[in-house]
Amino acid sequence: MRISELMHKDVETIEADECLRTAAERMRTHYIGALPVTENGQLVGMLTDRDIAVRSTALGKDPNHTSVRETMTATVITCSADDSLDAGERLMEEKSVRRLVVVDEDRHAVGILSMDDVATVPGKLIRPGELLEHLSIYS
Numbered sequence: 001m002r003i004s005e006l007m008h009k010d011v012e013t014i015e016a017d018e019c020l021r022t023a024a025e026r027m028r029t030h031y032i033g034a035l036p037v038t039e040n041g042q043l044v045g046m047l048t049d050r051d052i053a054v055r056s057t058a059l060g061k062d063p064n065h066t067s068v069r070e071t072m073t074a075t076v077i078t079c080s081a082d083d084s085l086d087a088g089e090r091l092m093e094e095k096s097v098r099r100l101v102v103v104d105e106d107r108h109a110v111g112i113l114s115m116d117d118v119a120t121v122p123g124k125l126i127r128p129g130e131l132l133e134h135l136s137i138y139s
Contacts, residue, residue, distance in 0.1 A: 001121065003088050004081035007102050007111035013038045014047065020056055020063040020071060023047055036101045036109040037072045043107050045072035046099070078103045081111060089118050 014023050014035045023035055027049055037045035047068050056063065056071045077095045079088050081102050088100055092115060102111035 001085040002081065003079055003083050003085055003100075003102055003113050004111070006085060006117050006121070007081065007113045008117070009111050011036060011101075011109045011112055013109055014068055015039065016044055016067065016069040016072070018068050020052055020061075020066045020068060023068050024049075024052055024063060034099055034112070035068075036076070036112070037068055038109070041108060043076055043078070043101060043103060043109055045069070045074045046076045046101065047072040076101055078107070079113065080104075085118065085121065088113050092118070 012026055012030050012032060012035055014026060014037055016037050016039045026035060027033060033050075034046060034048040036043055037047050045068075051071050051073060052063070056066050061070075077091060077097050077100055079091060079100045079102055081104075091100060092098065098115045100113045101109050102113055104110050
């Protein structure tokens with residue numbers, strides 16, 4: 001199975017210079033927990049609801065005046081839509097991430113593959129919960 005068969009194709013992104021309040025509102029509106037961060041259309045980071053809570057709110061930063069750039073994770077783990085699902089699963093485990101941004105050859109976000117997506121494939125994990133167990137150590 002290829003990542004393209006399972007990934008979410010409707011990718012919501014946010015510009016790095018937007019404020020955290022805008023990001024949080026977008027997450028709430030679309031019922032998502034992460035946004036790929038772009039600058040002039042290019043992928044430059046990833047922002048999760050946990051980033052907002054731990055790196056900003058817990059430190060007392062004002063979400064109306066704190067930019068996404070100040071809070072995002074700059075290192076984004078990416079994959080290609082043509083990669084195998086096995087390769088995506090291994091990458092999540094090796095990099096201890098719950099989501100991969102699927103990019104095209106120009107590094108534009110074209111999809112998201114989440115741990116939840118992988119878990120929906122019957123019989124995919126050798127031991128059910130193995131990937132979740134591994135990732136929870138790093139959360």
